[in-house]
Each structure stands twice: as structure tokens, then as C-alpha cells.
Amino acid sequence: MKKDVFKILARLNKAVLPSFTKKRLDLAKASKLQMAIFGYKLWVTKNALD
Template identity: 55%
Template sequence: MYKLLAKLNHWLLPNYTKEQLDLAKATKVQKAIIAWKYFVTTRALG
């Protein structure tokens, strides 16, 4: 299930690494998206 969510995240959510987002300047929504992507990715790998 998490592997499917990880694929959906890749297609639907923005990639902040390519945008070179500074975490200190990130909004709460951007931080929430980063946290969600981290959560799903770690579960998909494990």
C-alpha cells in the first residue's frame, strides 16, 4: 500500500529538492508535505 502512495506522491506532490527550498523559510503547508512524503517513503522502503 505504501509503495502505491509513494508513486502517487511522486506524481502529485511538488518536489522541493529540485526547487532548492530552504527549510528555514518553508511554510507550514510545505513542511507538512515534506513530512508526509518522508513518512510514506520510509514505510514503502521498510
């Protein structure tokens, strides 16, 4: 059940949040908001795959 919630969140993130890899964002120069979004997306993806 928990995994299903994360899979739904991952699909929602893909549709709503920006893709920083497609924009070639340099993480060393990213703002705190961009880093927070990146970390959140990474956390959701990790939990969706487990």
C-alpha cells in the same frame, strides 16, 4: 500488504505532489504547508522502504 500500499502512495506522491528538493527549498524558510507535505512524503517513503 502494508508495504504495497505505501509503495503505491509513494508513486502517487511523486506524480502529484511538488518536489521541494528540485526547487531547492530552504527548510528554514518553508511554510507550514510545505513542511507538512515534506513530512508526509518522508513518512510514506520511510514506510515504503521498510
